Amino acid sequence: MTTTLAGGRAARRQTMRRIRPRRSPATVLLLAVFAGAVGVLWLWWHNTPSIADQNGKILNAGRITGLLAGYLMALVVLQMARVPALERRVGSDRVARWHAMSGRYTLCLVFAHVFLIMWGYALQAGKTLGDIVQQTIDSINQLPDMGKAAIGTGLFVLIGLTSIGPVRRRLPYDTWYHVHLLTYGAVFLTFWHQITTGNDFAIEPTAKTFWYVLYGSVTGLVIWYRILTPIRLNMRHRMRVEAVIEEAPGIVSVLIGGRKLHRMGAQAGQFFRWRFLAPGMRFSSHPYSLSAAPRPDMLRITVKAIGDHSERLRELTPGTRVWAEGPYGAMTAQRRSRGKVLLVAGGVGITPMRALFETLPGAAGDITLLYRANTTQDLALWDELAAIADDRGARLMYAVNSPDGERPDISADRLRQKLPDIDRHDVFMCGPAGFAQSVYEALRGAGVPARRIHHESFEM
């Protein structure tokens, strides 16, 4: 069975759409985050008329770090709430990197806060830094909600430890993921001591209200977009596995049927997080890109068998129920500006490129796809790509290793030679990190501006 999902009417209609570039809201969002941080610092500034001594300085440093940590903690959770504006316009990969970065920073603030406050209290009680442990125990016993906060902080330590690079790489993904879910509990437990012992919230009812609104709306967004939205999506579309097809050595496509799939709002270049309700697979979900424009009755993903999970995809039987969350991802037609487009795919990175190749708006000769693989056998979906290229008058090039294993030359000069007007192209790129990095440098060397190179990477 050859499955060319190419040539659908829906896809052809998309190629004739007007190009409407949209800017990523990243800059605006970052400015808003900074403005919020300034507001939080102002709260402290406003409520602290003076600092009498060294001890007061330590305590106030603890208060500042605590306030900032409380503020950022809400945003760290918000970044993983799967809010469409973040997932589809900023890009899931970028948001995930922000989340990792801000999460580390916030945990450091939390630990600094605990240390400084306990040190300050110890000094205030006439003790020394050495009594900090005893002071911590006393404070947990005496101050309201500190027991909860201590348990929450313990969870944060655990979550932080399992997310350190080398530890995380050794842990099974599922273990790391389920430990990470404890964050919700930890945030809940540490929230209350902020309100009951936080100096600024005790004297400033407005600040307290703001804090409740901040944490309340984040909770609302998490419940809405992580729980209710996926339930509604899957109730409506009822997806099942239709077939599993071997495309190239080690690369399989999974065809997924369901109801009114074109109503999911998925665009070429986007992905879903898939959970296959088969033994051993139901407890984890994985992001895989659509490898064809969605059809009303059919979606397709194409996956390289590299991990446990993707290896098992081969054995999926038709009829297996599928739970999907999405669509996510910002590497869509909206990213481009009005010029020509070059798509660069490395290996299985062809999946989103294949969908974009079919649907990106543009006239004949506007779209070029460069496909890099080890051998010609590894060029999955080649027949479809050739058909699409024929159909819409697009250029299709491939680069494979020479028979003696030598890598093809993808350099700035070579790119300019193939596409003399490359500096007027938008470039979409998907592939392994090393490949993406070297192509990025070649593209920059060939005069493509950084803002016109669109790339998605899920490696931290």
Add this chain to the structure above:
Amino acid sequence: MKKSHPIRRVVLATAATVSGVVLMLSLKPASDPNAQAAGAAPQQTAAAQQSPQGGASAAGSANGTIDGNVAQTQYGNVQVRLTVANGKITKAEAIQAPKGGTSDQKTALSIPKLTQETVTAQSAQIDSVSGATYTSNGYKQSLQSALDKMKASAGSSKPSASASQGSGSGSGGAAQAKTVTGSVAQTQYGPVQVRITVANGKITKAEAVQAPKGGLSDQKTALAIPKLNQEAVAAGTAQIDSVSGATYTSGGYKQSLQSALDQAGG
């Protein structure tokens, strides 16, 4: 797809955070300028019309005005001035109170209540105004010190300026009075040490030179110590009631008080 430099990022984030926090801390003054200058000014002028020389006018009789010590609170200084006639407080006012931001409101709300309570209670055993706990505690501290001075000047036949000023010892001008400091009693929340002033075999004044601090201890100390001081003066012995909610502090206080009494007796 720009090259990422994790180490550089860590160093930058740490440096920016630490220097930001240090900068903000160093920009804060050591004492609240608003509270002393702008805040106290109108009240001070009002008070000045009645008694040009604050504490000193208490000299010679039990009449006049007495200024309490300045109590430093988180939001600014509090200082109480009492007007005394025939050993009774006829008027209480705050010559310093927290100012600026929401403190203005809180001061406006709490100080009139506190001063009224003072005149009614004739002691520092007054209720805190809810929502203005720090100010109330500071007020009570300053009030207690003013009451101590009032007692000291009333008890001594030849009061001097130092009596009305004496913050710590209070023994400066009192005839035959001696101050004895008890031994340090260690409690779970910190050391307690009591100093008493004894005149004619009676405790005329008791104060804590050390008391638990930090966290909730601040509140408990502010609550318990004035009560204990008063009880000690009233009872003349270490047989005083513990303050509920501050058992450890009370225990330490009694221990140190007993040792002070032992020294005074010997």
